[in-house]
Amino acid sequence: MILVYTGDGKGKTSACTGQTVRAMGQGMKVAFGQFMKRDGQAGEQTMLAQWLGPRFLAGGLGFLRRDEERPAHREAALRVLDWAREQLLEVDMLVLDESLYALGSGILLREEVEDLLARTRQQDKHLVLSGRDAPDWLVETADLVTSMTEIKHPWRAGIKAAPGIEY
Template identity: 70%
Template sequence: MLLIYTGNGKGKTCACIGQTVRALGQGMEVAFGQFMKRDGQAGEQKMLSHLLGSRFLAAGEGFLRRGEDRIPHRNAALKTLDWAREHLTTVDMLILDETLYALNAGILTREEFESLIAESRAQNRHLVLSGRHAPDWLIESADIVTELREIKHAWHTGLKAALGIEF
């Protein structure tokens, strides 16, 4: 199955982590990769690394803020994509957090994702993708799409990101 967690609301990564825990609880093999995110920045990374070992990767360069940083971001995304393809052959479920960010930023291409989706289906593997702004072509090819919508967030009132809440 192809599952997508999208939308402008908080909780897409948390949904992916919940999917990881559920699959692990059923004895499934899971790999979890994060596009864009640097390792060691968020609490979930410590726990996923502990649970999954080498089946967890956060090799991103952070969020793309300047055009001149595109090449190192692309290289990091390709490293994560190669890692994902390697693990696709040995797991039941592959979860790729912030996939849609990498896609929408032009760091990875539609063709690269369509190829990964085709590989996951050919190998009968579950593929879980997350990020904002899921494109129509991806929604159409997915089996399950969940949109998380922001109704209210503390940062609008000037509160900074909170430890254990945002990271």
């Protein structure tokens, strides 16, 4: 199955982490990669690294802020993509957090994501993708799509990100 967690609200990475825990609880082998996030940025990374060992990779450089950073981000994305292709051969489920951010910013290409989708289906595996702005072609292709919608968020009231809540 192809699962997509998208939308402008909080909870996409949390949904990916929950999906990972659920699959592991069913005895499935899972790999979890993050495209934009650097290692050591968020609490879930600590736990995923403990649970998954080398099947966890936070391979990003942070979010793309300036266009001159694009080549370095593209290189990092290609490293995560190569890792993901290798993992897909070994696991039942591959989770790629912030893959849609990478896709939307042009760091990942549509044909690269389509190749992963095809490999997933050919190998009868599960692929979980997350990030804002899932493109229509992906929504059409996916088996399950959930959109997180922000109703209210504390940062709009000037409250800073909190450990264990935001990261």
